[in-house]
Amino acid sequence: MDWGALHTILGGVNKHSTSIGKIWLTVLFIFRIMILVVAAERVWGDEQDDFICNTLQPGCKNVCYDHFFPISHIRLWALQLIFVSTPALLVAMHVAYRRHEKKRQFRKGDQKCEYKDIEEIRKQRFRIEGSLWWTYTSSIFFRLVFEAVFMYAFYFMYDGFRMPRLMKCNAWPCPNTVDCFVSRPTEKTVFTIFMIAVSSICILLNVAELCYLLTKFFLRRSKKAGNPKHHPNHENKEETKQNEMNELISDSCQNTVIGFSG
Amino acid sequence: MSWRFLRDLLSGANKYSTGIGRIWVAVVFIFRLLVYIAAAENIWKYEHDEFECNIKQPGCENVCFDHFFPISHIRLWALQLIMVSAPSLLVVFHVAYRENRGTHHNRKLYKRPGELDGGLLCTYLISLILKTGFEIVFLVLFYKLYNGFKVPRLVKCDISPCPNTVDCYISKPTEKMIFLYFLVATSCLCIVLNLSELSYLIFKYSIKCYLKRYIKKRQ
Numbered sequence: 001m002d003w004g005a006l007h008t009i010l011g012g013v014n015k016h017s018t019s020i021g022k023i024w025l026t027v028l029f030i031f032r033i034m035i036l037v038v039a040a041e042r043v044w045g046d047e048q049d050d051f052i053c054n055t056l057q058p059g060c061k062n063v064c065y066d067h068f069f070p071i072s073h074i075r076l077w078a079l080q081l082i083f084v085s086t087p088a089l090l091v092a093m094h095v096a097y098r099r100h101e102k103k104r105q106f107r108k109g110d111q112k113c114e115y116k117d118i119e120e121i122r123k124q125r126f127r128i129e130g131s132l133w134w135t136y137t138s139s140i141f142f143r144l145v146f147e148a149v150f151m152y153a154f155y156f157m158y159d160g161f162r163m164p165r166l167m168k169c170n171a172w173p174c175p176n177t178v179d180c181f182v183s184r185p186t187e188k189t190v191f192t193i194f195m196i197a198v199s200s201i202c203i204l205l206n207v208a209e210l211c212y213l214l215t216k217f218f219l220r221r222s223k224k225a226g227n228p229k230h231h232p233n234h235e236n237k238e239e240t241k242q243n244e245m246n247e248l249i250s251d252s253c254q255n256t257v258i259g260f261s262g
Numbered sequence: 263m264s265w266r267f268l269r270d271l272l273s274g275a276n277k278y279s280t281g282i283g284r285i286w287v288a289v290v291f292i293f294r295l296l297v298y299i300a301a302a303e304n305i306w307k308y309e310h311d312e313f314e315c316n317i318k319q320p321g322c323e324n325v326c327f328d329h330f331f332p333i334s335h336i337r338l339w340a341l342q343l344i345m346v347s348a349p350s351l352l353v354v355f356h357v358a359y360r361e362n363r364g365t366h367h368n369r370k371l372y373k374r375p376g377e378l379d380g381g382l383l384c385t386y387l388i389s390l391i392l393k394t395g396f397e398i399v400f401l402v403l404f405y406k407l408y409n410g411f412k413v414p415r416l417v418k419c420d421i422s423p424c425p426n427t428v429d430c431y432i433s434k435p436t437e438k439m440i441f442l443y444f445l446v447a448t449s450c451l452c453i454v455l456n457l458s459e460l461s462y463l464i465f466k467y468s469i470k471c472y473l474k475r476y477i478k479k480r481q
Contacts, residue, residue, distance in 0.1 A: 002265075003296075003300065005291070005296075006292070006296065057316075058317075058431070062314055063431060065433070065434070066433070066437075070437065074301075074304075075304075075441075078300045079297070082292060082300070086293075089292070097281075173429060173431075
């Protein structure tokens with residue numbers, strides 16, 4: 001299991017995402033996960049070895065390092081990426097559940113189900129409506145919450161986003177206030193700012209996607225509310241008939257679901 | 263042989279799991295295996311090199327490290343992941359055995375994959391009990407071996423050849439503690455999922471059994 005496996009799992013969700021969702025996923029994989037694995041891990045690779053304190057007192061370096069870096073940047077980012085990717089799994093599970101239901105109906109030989117073979121069910125792309133809309137919107141909401149929490153935790157733990165060159169430490173067993181020098185502080189600052197910037201872009205994309213989904217939802221509702229008032233013409237009658245048929249099909253599918261789970 | 267094998271094994275068992283079982287697999291993959299590989303492994307990578315004692319006596323550091331870490335946290339974590347995933351093999355073997363018998367007798371024994379019946383249900387329940395058991399055993403082991411889930415900054419050691427009580431400093435104790443708590447939290451979550459799945463299955467199939475008997479009686 002590694003980041004590649006996560007990519008495979010989330011890649012499946014991509015099919016059922018909005019365009020903004022697809023952009024978010026691309027940004028996540030290219031500008032965050034790939035940068036983390038290919039570059040950032042090397043920069044922080046020697047962080048404790050090259051953290052040098054101006055003392056020969058054994059143990060002082062360990063204690064000072066632990067005091068200034070309760071959890072390393074790189075681990076915090078890895079956790080952030082894992083937590084931020086996880087809500088997309090809710091959507092994946094929901095889609096898998098729906099597919100499973102449709103396959104069950106197909107196997108039962110239910111003539112109301114409109115698929116010709118199992119391959120078609122497997123390849124079908126579900127629209128983001130109904131319960132899937134709620135799952136999708138909740139997943140975006142959780143993503144936003146996790147991003148914000150981790151960014152705040154970062155800011156709180158490291159007093160901003162800059163990596164200082166020198167830290168003064170007087171934790172026991174250091175005999176007095178000693179100077180400790182961080183390795184590659186500028187490079188680390190650059191990567192920190194880069195990761196924060198990309199996190200902010202991801203937050204903006206999530207907010208945009210949330211607004212887009214809400215707008216679509218309200219527009220759809222107002223269309224539905226507005227429909228009965230329209231003067232019926234030939235095309236609208238066909239549409240209304242098709243809508244009724246679709247509702248009947250989805251109702252019967254839902255009854256089958258209740259029957260299965262009850 | 264790597265963690266990919268475990269991943270493939272669990273994905274294979276996933277087909278015959280209930281909904282809660284699939285959530286368990288997702289939790290194990292993402293919050294335990296992925297966190298282990300992507301983050302935790304590197305924290306413990308140089309734990310012996312970075313373990314420092316306030317003494318120049320050769321051998322003292324080695325002896326003290328060995329005394330305080332009979333088995334490293336990270337190795338215990340890896341063992342836990344392997345042991346907790348292993349009971350899923352029972353289900354995989356059972357299905358393979360039945361399907362093999364089915365091809366011999368030229369018929370399909372499992373008409374619908376994902377349906378737990380009779381023997382497979384027993385195997386599945388046993389695997390759940392074993393999984394929960396292993397989780398609890400490892401949590402208790404962690405607690406007993408390391409006196410709780412804390413990682414101290416400083417340990418005092420007076421084992422020969424150390425000439426007296428020396429101070430030894432553990433590297434990255436706070437980070438290790440954070441990840442240990444994370445491990446405990448995910449283990450507890452997995453225990454809760456296993457227990458709910460167990461209760462759900464027992465409840466569902468006892469109702470089914472009861473209804474069958476009731477209908478038979480009426481007939």
